[in-house]
């Protein structure tokens with residue numbers, strides 16, 4: 001028992017030392033001593049272990065204020081482990097690589113048209129392998145590949161339990177795992193966006209994330225974790241229906257789901273119009289386009305008011321649309337919500353998402369980064 005207790009303290013000290021490298025760009029023995037209070041032999045032993053495992057590297061010297069003498073500096077090895085993320089769309093896939101700190105350092109887009117057949121998954125696996133070679137990534141350092149899916153996934157992240165936009169229901173990670181040597185997981189794309197947003201957010205609080213792309217994805221973060229419930233369906237608020245004066249069919253088979261009012265597909269006119277063309281007209285003050293935009297924001301207000309009645313948490317407007325939103329639009333939404341809300345005027349609870357760089361693929365990779373760090 002005594003030995004086990006000692007081992008646990010040693011492990012804890014080792015882990016604390018490693019985690020300290022995420023808070024400081026450069027670390028010396030003095031920095032470890034000041035922050036963690038470890039003895040010199042413990043510090044020396046842990047630094048040696050971290051160097052042997054290639055988790056840190058030497059980084060020149062710096063002068064400590066206390067002794068005035070130059071001291072060996074160490075820093076995190078940003079390439080100690082690499083996590084891969086992917087987002088699957090109808091006519092292309094996006095692939096990203098994150099370093100030890102969870103920062104994106106490589107990406108690629110490959111035009112492969114989705115088809116739920118073995119050959120499609122084989123082609124994807126070959127793109128992943130080429131990407132690894134092209135980016136000089138050591139395959140032994142890869143923690144895993146997370147794939148953002150426009151659908152719901154099982155709790156063990158191995159099965160797709162609902163997927164209508166791309167027909168992937170019933171697909172398991174085996175379709176790719178058979179070709180790859182590292183773990184493969186699935187993640188609901190809206191959950192991935194929420195993780196990508198949470199990573200760069202300065203707040204750490206419960207929140208609802210509306211990921212507004214061609215389709216709407218929604219996710220709920222509770223106590224720093226995505227809340228999916230025991231069967232993986234919680235937080236999918238896009239299919240809550242709202243009572244409006246029209247009747248809009250949703251891909252789920254029902255009518256007037258929030259999806260049909262908030263998704264970008266509901267904003268743009270059918271055919272060729274792009275989001276940037278639409279917003280160019282909005283910014284120029286084109287009257288008919290402004291009317292459409294305000295009608296859209298009124299619908300968004302209706303949806304947000306309903307969600308807020310259900311969960312009183314901040315709401316983040318994320319996804320592709322967030323790149324175009326201005327503080328003016330948030331003011332417009334807040335004014336509109338205060339008019340239709342049953343509650344007295346509240347403190348603002350809306351914000352614009354900031355994760356604009358491939359949030360689905362990045363968010364799908366982040367659980368691997370987190371898990372690896374936590375396990376050391």
Ligand SMILES: [Zn+2]
Nearest residue numbers: 239250252257
């Ligand atoms: Zn629906």
